Amino acid sequence: MxxxxxxxxxxxxxxxxxxxxxxxxxxxxxxxxxxxxxxxxxxxxxxxxxxxxxxxxxxxxxxxxxxxxxxxxxxxxxxxxxxxxxxxxxxPSLTQGMVEYVTGHVLRYHLGLDRPASKWAPLVPPLAQDRRVGFLGLGELGRACAQALVALGFDVAGWSRSPRAVAGIACHHGADGLRKVLQCSEILVTLLPDTPATANILNAQTLAQLPRGARIINPGRGTLVEDAALLAALDTGQIAAATLDVFRTEPLPAEHPYWAHPSVTVTPHIAAAxxxxxxxxxxxxxxxxxxxxxxxxxxxxxxxxx
Structure with missing residues (x-):
């Protein structure tokens, strides 16, 4: 039939x-x-x-x-x-696309490629082994991206809502685990699903737990980030920069502050096609x-x- x-x-x-x-x-x-x-x-x-x-x-x-x-x-x-x-x-292609997106932007922040070069002033970045990267979300995409960074030598920690074990990654869960991952993340990648439990997981309180000057990469879901809190943290320097691929309203409205903010990189939902x-x-x-x-x-x- x-x-x-x-x-x-x-x-x-x-x-x-x-x-x-x-x-x-x-x-x-x-x-x-x-x-x-x-x-x-x-x-x-x-x-x-x-x-x-x-x-x-x-x-x-x-x-x-x-x-x-x-x-x-x-x-x-x-x-x-x-x-x-x-x-x-x-x-597999969706996963590979996400791995390439996350790896590229982590390396961009790690190497300081956005730093303007107005004079000859060498600033040598740390090696990957000395850069701490955190992941919120250790599902299919989170694990693949985290393991790619481990292969490059980065010090990677990850948080999930239920216990996980991933080779080479310091895995945490629960409220205490979330705090531990935030506190050690110089670069934070968010790859959680959109659920009531994850809505606004990056808010004024959790953003304050990150090291001052941390960078954020969100190719997960727009609802993970409380926009006003992130903009405020960027303005105070608590967060040095953010790369955002997903938003509560898409396409991102032309009048949205993210477009004009000098520390925000907007990409049009392209991380994992x-x-x-x-x-x-x-x-x-x-x-x-x-x-x-x-x-x-x-x-x-x-x-x-x-």
Whole structure:
């Protein structure tokens, strides 16, 4: 029987994913028809992006899984009509993109590449082993980025809400663990999911716990940072600089103070883009697993929200 796979996404997504998904289905030996419209009761799987007009999943009574094109699922996980299993996107290219983004900006701050050169005044940076980098979030992306920095010799500590063990990284959890990581982080990277427990985790109180002159890199979620508190900390010098890739409102409004602040680098949500070829392979492999009676990979915990 031919599977019906509904690509439920916004404008232009079908054109990007049509050929890669069909090729990935063929590579997995799946007899699957990719469609953008179908009777809900005929749909076997939904490939989903939050820009989709599909918001009521109740009519999709035959659907065996919803497969997100995005790593973040905060805009769908709480949907009360979603009773089907939900898989988040864990794409090797997405992970590699995030590793490159984080490594690049950590090295930029570590080496002082933003420092203006108005005269010949050599300032030798410390070696990586003497630079302390902290991570808030040790999930798939956080671990990959932290381990990349460990491989370069950085002194890396990480915090997660539940206990983790990652080779080469001083891992902490809980309120006391958060304080320890903040206090030792000359460069702090935030890669937590967007949940009620992580909202505004960088606020006036926690920013004050960082070493004076710390740098912040946030490619995680815009809601992790209390914007007014960060701007105030930048103005006092408590925080020397911030590189921000994600925001509460996107695109970032033209009048937002981040655009004009001399110590803020704004990037337009580019740290970890989903790439059609590799994402399609992930989706097809997951569908093949379910068809073979195997567990769905990267299934989202509804209670945890990720």
């Amino acid at each position: 031919t599977l019906t796979v509904l690509l439920a996404a916004g404008h232009g997504v079908f054109e990007e994913y049509d050929a890669p998904l069909r090729a990935a289905f063929a590579a997995q030996g799946l007899d699957a028809a990719l469609v953008t419209d179908a009777a809900p009761e005929s749909v076997d799987y939904i490939v989903y992006a939050p820009s989709s007009p599909v918001q009521d999943f109740a009519p999709f009574t035959r659907c065996r899984a919803v497969l997100s094109l995005w790593a973040g699922v905060e805009r769908i996980v709480a949907n009360p009509t979603l009773t089907q299993p939900l898989a988040r996107m864990v794409d 989903t790439r059609p070829d590799t994402a399609s392979a992930v989706i097809a492999a997951n569908i093949a697993r379910v068809q073979a009676g195997q567990p769905l990979l990267h299934e989202v915990s509804r209670s945890a929200g990720y």
